[in-house]
Amino acid sequence: MYITRKLLGMEPMKRIPAETYRKLGLVGSLTTYRVAKKIVAMFGWTVDKMTIWKSVQKTASEIEFKVDDKELPMGEADGTGVGIKGIAKRGKELKVFVQYRRGGGVRVAGLDIGNYNGTWDKLFRKSIEVFKRFSQFLLITDGDTSILDSVKDKVNILIQRCLWHIPYQARHVLWQDGVKRKGKEWLHVISELMEICAIRPLVDCQKTIEKMIESKRKRLEEVIKYCLSKGYTHTVSYLENAKPDMFTAIEKRLNGKTTSKVERVMRTVNMRVNVSKWSVTGALNVTKIRLAYYYNGFDV
Structure with missing residues (x-):
């Protein structure tokens, strides 16, 4: 018995090897605990859902996320x-x-x-x-x-505001201002913001970039003035907040918008x-393993 536990890498007083815990943790993060129980039963091993849940918590405790200085800034x-x-x-x-x-x-x-x-x-x-x-x-x-x-x-x-979100979130603040959806005023604001947020890729000329940003900022100011004249206070506040960080990436000649x-x-x-609904720890741990598996090379 001692030799068997030694070969399996099992610690004293432990029922399941660490490697098996990690496998159960991965299965439990990729599908529901009920389905995970069914999957392991297909291979002749009876495991209850609580064991799978504990495996997820244990496996997640071994995973840490942080920035890698060998990747892009x-x-x-x-x-x-x-x-x-x-x-x-x-x-x-x-x-x-x-x-x-x-x-x-x-x-x-x-x-x-x-x-x-x-x-x-x-x-x-x-x-x-x-x-x-x-x-x-x-x-x-x-x-x-x-x-x-x-x-x-x-x-x-450096902060770059997501340019897709700006016209999308503007719909919500226009609603807060009582603007009729698809009405004349609504269409004017949204269409202008879509044009302002449309950035052409692969623009290399610095002078062209400067002129393009100048034109878009001027156009944005006109939209803000229009909203002010109409009394759209929520929309004005939202656009004023977004304005400083809308063109950071292209100004610095960086990709990303x-x-x-x-x-x-x-x-x-x-x-x-x-x-389903989760505990805070349960949701965090199951997501940890799932994302580590899909994006960070974690495997068992």
Whole structure:
């Protein structure tokens, strides 16, 4: 018995080898616990759902996300709602930070769960020393201004507002201002914002870039003046808030204008977490393993 446990790498008083725990943890993160139980039963092993749940928690504790200084100094951050037990309606926000890879694609560099528009401190804390190794880091976000609260005085991070989100979120603030959807005023504001946010790729001439940004900023000011004249206070506030960071990437001759890559990551998350309500720890751990498997090379 002692030799068998030694060969399996099992610690004293443990029922399941560490390698088996990790396999159960991976299966439990990729599908529901009920389905995971069925899958392992197909191979002749009877395991209850609680064992699979414990395997997920144990496996997740071994995974850590942070920025890699060997990859590109660019990334995206976004959040998505997760149903949490005991919290009605929107639950909590799962916050995800991804970093661009040099060879293409992304890797997960930070993950946390917290309140909507709340602190991102835990997500960035482990990466502060790595951020300092870059002369600058471009972060594309949909507009949550709290994202940089924990690091803005410690590292040089450039913010680029997601240009896809601006006309999309403008629909909501226009609704708050009581503007009729698809009406004359609504169409004017949305169509102008779509034109302003349309950035041509592969523009190399610096003078062309400067003229293009100047033209778009002038056009944006005209939209803001139009909204002011109509009394659209929510829309004016939203556009004034977005204005400083709309053209950061192209001004600095950097690629990146939307959060399209992190949005794809969110779809991977939602395929698993949207099946029920969770505890905060349970949702975070199952997402940790799932994202590490899909984006960071984690496997068993």
